[in-house]
Amino acid sequence: MKEPVIVQLTDVRKSYGRQEVLKGINLSIVEGKTTVIIGASGQGKSQIIKHILGLVKPDSGRVVVYGKEINKVSKRELKEIRTHFGVLFQNAALFDSMTVYDNVALPLRERTKKPEAEINRIVNEKLALMDIEESNDKYPAQLSGGMRKRVGLARALVLDPKIIFFDEPTTGLDVAKSNEIYRVFSRTQAKLGYTSVIVSHDVPKIFKLADYVALLHNGVIQGCLTPEEFQLSDDPVIREFVETTMGPLYSSEMEV
Amino acid sequence: MKYFEKIGTYALYYVNEAGRMGIFLFHSALNMVKPPYKMFPVIKQTYIIGTLSIFVILFTGAFTGMVLGLQGYHTLSKFGAEGLLGSAVSLSLIRELGPVLAALMVTGRAGSAMCAEIGVMRISEQIDALECMAIDPHKYIVAPKFIAGIISLPLLTAIFDVVGIFGGYLVGVGLLGANEGMYFSSIYKDVDFNDVYMGFVKSLCFGVLIVWICSAKGFFVHLSRGGGFGAEGVSRVTTDAVVLSSVSILVFDYFLTSVLL
Numbered sequence: 001m002k003e004p005v006i007v008q009l010t011d012v013r014k015s016y017g018r019q020e021v022l023k024g025i026n027l028s029i030v031e032g033k034t035t036v037i038i039g040a041s042g043q044g045k046s047q048i049i050k051h052i053l054g055l056v057k058p059d060s061g062r063v064v065v066y067g068k069e070i071n072k073v074s075k076r077e078l079k080e081i082r083t084h085f086g087v088l089f090q091n092a093a094l095f096d097s098m099t100v101y102d103n104v105a106l107p108l109r110e111r112t113k114k115p116e117a118e119i120n121r122i123v124n125e126k127l128a129l130m131d132i133e134e135s136n137d138k139y140p141a142q143l144s145g146g147m148r149k150r151v152g153l154a155r156a157l158v159l160d161p162k163i164i165f166f167d168e169p170t171t172g173l174d175v176a177k178s179n180e181i182y183r184v185f186s187r188t189q190a191k192l193g194y195t196s197v198i199v200s201h202d203v204p205k206i207f208k209l210a211d212y213v214a215l216l217h218n219g220v221i222q223g224c225l226t227p228e229e230f231q232l233s234d235d236p237v238i239r240e241f242v243e244t245t246m247g248p249l250y251s252s253e254m255e256v
Numbered sequence: 257m258k259y260f261e262k263i264g265t266y267a268l269y270y271v272n273e274a275g276r277m278g279i280f281l282f283h284s285a286l287n288m289v290k291p292p293y294k295m296f297p298v299i300k301q302t303y304i305i306g307t308l309s310i311f312v313i314l315f316t317g318a319f320t321g322m323v324l325g326l327q328g329y330h331t332l333s334k335f336g337a338e339g340l341l342g343s344a345v346s347l348s349l350i351r352e353l354g355p356v357l358a359a360l361m362v363t364g365r366a367g368s369a370m371c372a373e374i375g376v377m378r379i380s381e382q383i384d385a386l387e388c389m390a391i392d393p394h395k396y397i398v399a400p401k402f403i404a405g406i407i408s409l410p411l412l413t414a415i416f417d418v419v420g421i422f423g424g425y426l427v428g429v430g431l432l433g434a435n436e437g438m439y440f441s442s443i444y445k446d447v448d449f450n451d452v453y454m455g456f457v458k459s460l461c462f463g464v465l466i467v468w469i470c471s472a473k474g475f476f477v478h479l480s481r482g483g484g485f486g487a488e489g490v491s492r493v494t495t496d497a498v499v500l501s502s503v504s505i506l507v508f509d510y511f512l513t514s515v516l517l
């Protein structure tokens with residue numbers, strides 16, 4: 001591995017009551033690449049993201065981000081690490097008493113000293129990128145689920161983060177919109193070179209975007225492989241996943 | 257055995273809660289003095305906590321003063337001391353009733369709102385989102401409320417006192433016929449700087465106390481006993497905040513008085 005690893009999870013375990021959600025997660029996120037986490041609903045994909053963000057403490061194991069163990073660092077260091085983050089929560093977590101515009105402008109207003117005119121320019125650019133500029137003055141409660149996701153994406157990208165975490169960015173979007181979002185991702189990533197961690201159910205479309213695919217099954221990561229390796233893998237769990245999500249078409253193609 | 261275990265869990269929970277409330281106050285105080293300073297959030301919160309409470313304060317202040325005038329006149333006239341009505345009304349207002357009642361009214365009006373607002377932000381992951389944007393929620397949400405509380409409470413208390421004194425005048429002099437000149441000259445003679453100082457210190461402390469308890473309760477709704485889930489979690493924690501804040505005001509009032517006397 002030549003590329004630097006910026007996020008490293010080592011044997012991370014987490015239980016809620018008697019339910020063991022994560023049973024020893026090992027995962028490396030490589031700088032500048034896109035890692036896609038897939039897996040059935042309720043397997044703990046969002047939990048992995050929350051561990052990396054430092055919002056949840058593991059019962060055991062280590063979560064190292066930019067060389068620092070994220071749940072052991074001081075408040076100040078944690079804040080410093082988080083300045084590089086761009087995060088989309090699964091529920092978007094928009095500020096519900098602020099308009100769409102103010103939601104996207106907030107990180108700029110609080111974290112930078114940019115004048116309001118420039119903030120206005122940047123916000124409108126990001127909203128246009130996500131194709132929601134006409135909803136500027138609406139409140140999150142007045143938006144559809146898919147629109148909320150797109151506002152969340154605009155907000156996550158507004159400070160040009162070094163690493164992005166998107167939890168199901170295209171769930172609730174129609175096919176055309178989600179294709180457009182994927183195009184935006186590859187364009188902005190090519191331009192800004194950020195590292196991305198994406199949780200998605202959009203198999204196989206997401207494979208086009210992915211550099212690595214990690215399947216979460218029964219609380220462990222089943223290999224973190226390139227999309228080609230993943231589709232050709234003969235690990236029984238991965239094979240079953242591939243067959244159920246993409247149909248037997250791929251496997252028969254493979255056998256030719 | 258089970259019984260002891262239960263006592264143990266309760267004790268641990270409360271020790272835990274006391275600890276995180278203490279740390280919460282510490283971080284909030286730190287973020288109040290740490291730059292950058294933004295005026296707009298403070299003005300907005302002062303409007304919500306202070307300006308919007310004025311009507312309630314005027315109303316309750318007037319009636320408190322009026323009832324003091326009524327009670328005071330009847331008691332004092334038994335000793336032929338109606339002349340002291342002014343100082344009796346004003347001293348009880350300035351030293352005790354003004355700060356305490358104003359604080360209780362603000363708790364009910366603004367404290368509960370504050371707790372619910374922050375609690376909703378917590379359960380809908382908005383506070384997590386702020387943290388992940390490297391925006392300190394103490395700086396962004398809580399610190400402006402503390403500053404607003406510190407500004408608002410002394411001013412509201414002053415309004416309460418003044419309106420109360422005129423309420424007492426209205427009833428004592430206007431209705432019951434105490435001597436007008438005596439009413440004001442006894443105030444002038446008996447109220448000194450220490451009384452005003454005591455009322456001021458109390459109102460300042462209550463301002464901090466209200467914002468502290470109400471915002472911390474909302475902030476930690478997810479850790480609250482019985483599980484802080486959804487609308488019910490927020491409603492329970494808001495009730496807790498108002499009760500705890502009101503009780504603390506009265507308890508704290510006793511200790512402050514004993515220190516300041």
Ligand SMILES: Nc1ncnc2c1ncn2[C@@H]1O[C@H](COP(=O)(O)OP(=O)(O)O)[C@@H](O)[C@H]1O
Binds near residue numbers: 021047
């Ligand atoms: N705060 C919590 N308390 C109890 N259980 C939780 C909590 N958060 C998540 N879980 C459980 O962890 C599992 C994984 O959740 P999640 O990470 O949201 O799944 P997904 O893979 O769909 O994102 C679920 O079974 C969920 O019930």
Ligand SMILES: [Mg+2]
Binds near residue numbers: 042047090
């Ligand atoms: Mg999820």
